[in-house]
Amino acid sequence: MKIRKVDTDKKEYLPLLLLADEQEDMIDRYLHRGELYVLEDNGVKAVCVVTDEGNGILEIKNLAVSPEFHGKGYGRRMIRFVAGSYRARFTVLYVGTGDSPATVPFYEKCGFRRSHVVRNFFTEHYDHPIYECGRQLVDMVYLKMELQEAEMKIEKIDHDFSVCRVEDYSQTDLGSEYCFIGKTDEECSLVCITDDMPGNVTDHDDGWKAFRIQGTLDFSLVGILAKLSALMAENGIGIFAVSTYNTDYILTKKENFEKAMEVLELAGYEIS
Numbered sequence: 001m002k003i004r005k006v007d008t009d010k011k012e013y014l015p016l017l018l019l020a021d022e023q024e025d026m027i028d029r030y031l032h033r034g035e036l037y038v039l040e041d042n043g044v045k046a047v048c049v050v051t052d053e054g055n056g057i058l059e060i061k062n063l064a065v066s067p068e069f070h071g072k073g074y075g076r077r078m079i080r081f082v083a084g085s086y087r088a089r090f091t092v093l094y095v096g097t098g099d100s101p102a103t104v105p106f107y108e109k110c111g112f113r114r115s116h117v118v119r120n121f122f123t124e125h126y127d128h129p130i131y132e133c134g135r136q137l138v139d140m141v142y143l144k145m146e147l148q149e150a151e152m153k154i155e156k157i158d159h160d161f162s163v164c165r166v167e168d169y170s171q172t173d174l175g176s177e178y179c180f181i182g183k184t185d186e187e188c189s190l191v192c193i194t195d196d197m198p199g200n201v202t203d204h205d206d207g208w209k210a211f212r213i214q215g216t217l218d219f220s221l222v223g224i225l226a227k228l229s230a231l232m233a234e235n236g237i238g239i240f241a242v243s244t245y246n247t248d249y250i251l252t253k254k255e256n257f258e259k260a261m262e263v264l265e266l267a268g269y270e271i272s
Helices: 010-020 024-031 074-086 104-109 121-125 224-234 254-266
Strands: 002-006 035-040 044-054 057-065 092-098 113-118 140-146 153-166 179-183 188-193 201-213 240-243 248-253
Touching (some): 002 074, 010 024, 010 035, 010 044, 024 044, 024 057, 035 074, 074 254, 104 224, 153 254, 224 248, 224 254, 248 254
Parallel strands (some): 057 092
Antiparallel strands (some): 035 044, 044 057, 092 140, 179 188, 201 248, 240 248
16 A cells, blocks of 8 residues: 655546545646645555645645545545644644535544534535535535644553452552552452452453553643543544553553554554
């Protein structure tokens, strides 16, 4: 799989471009000044056009994947490529789309957030009604992704974890590399490396992987865990979070861990 820039004969890819913007003269407004990329994987599978809108703003004007290859991750790969390639030169990435259940949730899952709405865009700029998922598109919904936001770095932890209930902590290995204890008037809980699980466990749930936010977080910082939780929730990934004095640890089930890393990377987090 490779993504390459196309500098000449851009209209060669018009059939694909028309899948995302079905009026040719509208495509002509940005194709000549934009930068066109194609994703090839045993043939062209996706195209993307981005434009420099000034003041550090980059905009995705067109992103299309061949219909028979929807759901294969090509659109996500293209967005990840664009965000990574332009992060040093631009501060924010915008995309405009119709208010459709087929597109808005996709971009939100890729790390975009709703920004603003241009009323009556489709009815005023197109010479025919535009429909998607049985709905006529009227307004243009803009979403944005911060490219140079001071994102936290994510560190993967190379252990399997278990979430446990224990009788007490008399058999808990406090010398273990990772050991999270939570005691209330109702229970004694423990999150530990699976191989270090004590003998007096009364219940446990295995098969967890973990990552943490690198460094020491200032207590005045707001919304760090909430943002991570929202990204995971939007992509159908359940989490278990533990906070320490220094930072936050997030656990996901093994089968979702690589997907979680992909979501975070796509959203601009640096993974190590």
